[in-house]
Amino acid sequence: MTALGNAIDVRGLTKRFGKKTAVNGIDIAVPEGQVWGFLGPNGSGKTTTIRMLCGLLNADAGEGTCLGYNFRTQAEQIKRETGYMTQKFSFWEDLSIRENLDFVARVYGLPGQRALVDETLEKLGLEQRQNQLAGELSGGWKQRLALAACTLHSPKLLLLDEPTAGVDPKARRDFWDEIHTLSGQHGITVLVSTHYMDEAERCDRIVYISGGNIVARGTVADIIAGSGLITFTVEGDGARQLAPKLRGHPGVVFIAFFGAMLHVSGYDRALLEQALAPYRNDPNLAIRETAPSLEDVFIQLQENNGGASA
Amino acid sequence: MNGRFSLARVFAMLGKEFIQMRRDRLTLAMLVGIPLMQLILFGYAINMVPRHLATVVSISDPGPFSDSIVAALANSSFFDVVKATNSPAEAHRMLAEGTASFAINIPPNFSRDLVRGVQPELLVEADATDPAAGAYAIGAITTIVSSALRNDLRGPLAARAYAPPPVNVVVHQLYNPENITRYNIVPGLLGMILTMTMVMVTSIALTRERERGTYENLLAMPMRPTEIMIGKITPNIFIGAFQSALILTVARFVFHVPMLGSLPLLAAAGMIYIAALLAVGYTFSTVAQNQMQAMQMTFFFFLPSIMLSGFIFPFRGMPEWAQWIGEVLPITHFLRVVRGILLKGNGFTEIWPDTWPMILFLFVVGAIAVLRFRRTLD
Ligand SMILES: Nc1ncnc2c1ncn2[C@@H]1O[C@H](COP(=O)(O)OP(=O)(O)O)[C@@H](O)[C@H]1O
Ligand SMILES: [Mg+2]
Numbered sequence: 001m002t003a004l005g006n007a008i009d010v011r012g013l014t015k016r017f018g019k020k021t022a023v024n025g026i027d028i029a030v031p032e033g034q035v036w037g038f039l040g041p042n043g044s045g046k047t048t049t050i051r052m053l054c055g056l057l058n059a060d061a062g063e064g065t066c067l068g069y070n071f072r073t074q075a076e077q078i079k080r081e082t083g084y085m086t087q088k089f090s091f092w093e094d095l096s097i098r099e100n101l102d103f104v105a106r107v108y109g110l111p112g113q114r115a116l117v118d119e120t121l122e123k124l125g126l127e128q129r130q131n132q133l134a135g136e137l138s139g140g141w142k143q144r145l146a147l148a149a150c151t152l153h154s155p156k157l158l159l160l161d162e163p164t165a166g167v168d169p170k171a172r173r174d175f176w177d178e179i180h181t182l183s184g185q186h187g188i189t190v191l192v193s194t195h196y197m198d199e200a201e202r203c204d205r206i207v208y209i210s211g212g213n214i215v216a217r218g219t220v221a222d223i224i225a226g227s228g229l230i231t232f233t234v235e236g237d238g239a240r241q242l243a244p245k246l247r248g249h250p251g252v253v254f255i256a257f258f259g260a261m262l263h264v265s266g267y268d269r270a271l272l273e274q275a276l277a278p279y280r281n282d283p284n285l286a287i288r289e290t291a292p293s294l295e296d297v298f299i300q301l302q303e304n305n306g307g308a309s310a
Numbered sequence: 311m312n313g314r315f316s317l318a319r320v321f322a323m324l325g326k327e328f329i330q331m332r333r334d335r336l337t338l339a340m341l342v343g344i345p346l347m348q349l350i351l352f353g354y355a356i357n358m359v360p361r362h363l364a365t366v367v368s369i370s371d372p373g374p375f376s377d378s379i380v381a382a383l384a385n386s387s388f389f390d391v392v393k394a395t396n397s398p399a400e401a402h403r404m405l406a407e408g409t410a411s412f413a414i415n416i417p418p419n420f421s422r423d424l425v426r427g428v429q430p431e432l433l434v435e436a437d438a439t440d441p442a443a444g445a446y447a448i449g450a451i452t453t454i455v456s457s458a459l460r461n462d463l464r465g466p467l468a469a470r471a472y473a474p475p476p477v478n479v480v481v482h483q484l485y486n487p488e489n490i491t492r493y494n495i496v497p498g499l500l501g502m503i504l505t506m507t508m509v510m511v512t513s514i515a516l517t518r519e520r521e522r523g524t525y526e527n528l529l530a531m532p533m534r535p536t537e538i539m540i541g542k543i544t545p546n547i548f549i550g551a552f553q554s555a556l557i558l559t560v561a562r563f564v565f566h567v568p569m570l571g572s573l574p575l576l577a578a579a580g581m582i583y584i585a586a587l588l589a590v591g592y593t594f595s596t597v598a599q600n601q602m603q604a605m606q607m608t609f610f611f612f613l614p615s616i617m618l619s620g621f622i623f624p625f626r627g628m629p630e631w632a633q634w635i636g637e638v639l640p641i642t643h644f645l646r647v648v649r650g651i652l653l654k655g656n657g658f659t660e661i662w663p664d665t666w667p668m669i670l671f672l673f674v675v676g677a678i679a680v681l682r683f684r685r686t687l688d
Pocket of ligand 1 (some may be wrong): 017022040041042043044045046047048049
């Protein structure tokens with residue numbers, strides 16, 4: 001470990017694919033034992049960053065450490081102590097659940113392999129299905145198997161790349177409970193990329209990346225405060241019909257739907273008030289100022305930074 | 311540091327590969343099916359006994375013996391005597407023109423030598439451009455001639471009729487100096503099937519992991535490239551050994567191919583050959599992005615292997631540049647080794663000149679495979 005106690009401590013991390021710069025000189029320092037959320041639109045460079053951290057891609061520039069090892073030259077050591085869960089399920093679908101776990105245990109040379117795998121299967125609740133092929137599992141179960149497999153060797157650092165994409169809400173909740181257990185009881189450091197706001201809100205810190213650059217970072221409160229956004233909600237019958245009328249008004253930066261409710265956000269209170277003034281007296285509409293939600297802030301970040309997904 | 315090569319990880323990899331191989335029924339079926347299918351196809355060609363081959367008999371010593379031989383040849387279903395002539399030159403010309411596939415020359419003083427028991431030579435010239443066609447006929451000549459003469463060699467001459475055979479049949483294979491006979495098909499088949507299946511299954515080794523996304527997981531684990539490679543190719547060695555055993559067994563017991571030399575020596579040479587092919591396949595699999603590309607590369611290697619190895623075209627008959635390419639390919643050397651061991655009973659010293667090129671190939675291509683292997687997804 002470094003003296004600072006950062007599990008991840010990299011500066012100027014850069015990766016180019018041909019002419020395209022996928023990751024553009026980013027700095028990340030994650031203290032040991034924390035859970036950090038890694039957010040950003042598709043194609044913003046999250047996967048590329050995570051791959052560089054665990055030595056799966058050579059960085060074009062940058063320096064620093066992972067778990068105290070030089071991330072450019074000591075990938076082998078980092079791999080030993082890191083669990084990486086890939087964005088796409090990457091265990092062997094033609095191996096059974098048990099065979100996958102056995103393989104991982106043997107590759108890491110884990111002592112008491114049989115007992116360890118038994119124990120893991122029991123914890124997962126998969127003892128009955130241990131001989132089923134991994135490819136036959138549903139998305140939620142695949143994700144649980146992947147997490148179990150990549151934590152089998154008791155890593156100190158977990159890199160999770162959109163682990164809950166396409167998984168039902170209950171499974172997502174269980175998954176996050178497991179992550180908090182790992183972090184709370186075992187002091188594991190976690191960097192997890194996600195598109196879900198509720199998951200982002202469960203993180204100690206958030207890093208928001210767009211087009212290969214970090215455009216926001218900090219706690220949820222920091223990020224909301226730092227956005228400088230002012231948000232009004234519009235509720236009531238006909239709230240939806242308001243959206244096209246408000247769009248294009250100089251004070252309105254963007255409008256987002258939250259169910260039947262409208263979030264109207266901008267930076268200038270006076271201009272926003274002006275935009276909303278004609279509707280203030282409509283008895284069917286309730287207009288209130290509110291704290292911007294994380295989602296408002298992310299929509300703003302995405303729009304400010306070119307917006308569209310790559 | 312965990313930078314050391316670990317046998318435990320190799321075994322982990324091996325275990326995984328064996329399980330996956332067992333589950334991949336289609337590939338397994340193909341690996342058994344291809345040799346069987348090829349053997350049946352070629353076996354049919356081998357068994358296809360050609361009959362009524364145009365034959366010219368040149369008689370330099372007319373007499374009752376010559377008449378018997380011509381009659382017996384004409385009666386046999388193998389030969390059609392299209393002409394009996396007293397001019398060897400004419401017989402030769404007919405061979406060259408292709409109006410006859412065989413020329414049988416009864417030499418001067420044939421009767422006298424036969425009676426004296428000095429085993430006169432019966433020179434058989436065969437157009438060997440179609441070796442499968444000629445092989446059976448050549449095999450039949452001694453029998454036909456001996457039994458024809460047996461009727462004539464009676465009374466005091468009866469002793470000449472049996473062992474040693476009354477005449478000494480000398481065969482000159484023309485137009486095919488490599489002297490390919492049906493027996494050569496089996497070594498060729500062995501080399502060809504191994505080239506095809508070994509390179510093919512190995513070329514998809516990494517490619518398949520890459521296509522399925524499991525490669526990223528493999529790389530994220532503390533595995534060394536050599537461990538992955540050994541784990542990936544070892545199961546294929548077993549497949550290759552199994553295929554070889556299958557082909558040789560059928561060759562021996564169905565097609566009665568002689569096996570004069572040492573089988574352990576053949577097995578050792580076979581291992582080297584298989585290893586060289588696996589190195590090729592593995593190199594392909596470090597390059598190919600998908601299984602389609604892997605297949606294309608396999609065929610890119612397979613075609614020159616069958617064309618330039620001396621299996622299809624006589625090696626010394628090829629242009630020099632083609633011979634050079636042929637000399638580089640392991641199959642060329644393997645064919646010579648197998649022919650040498652099976653048909654000539656060659657030992658280690660005789661096969662060494664064709665063994666070291668395979669070993670050299672193995673090390674060079676193996677090194678390329680290891681160097682090409684990237685530890686990252688770049
Ligand atoms: N192997 C690659 N070759 C070329 N371009 C790539 C490669 N991997 C990623 N990219 C590009 O780099 C950018 C960042 O991708 P990625 O890190 O996968 O984004 P994210 O995970 O945030 O969705 C994208 O524009 C993507 O197209
Ligand atoms: Mg991604």
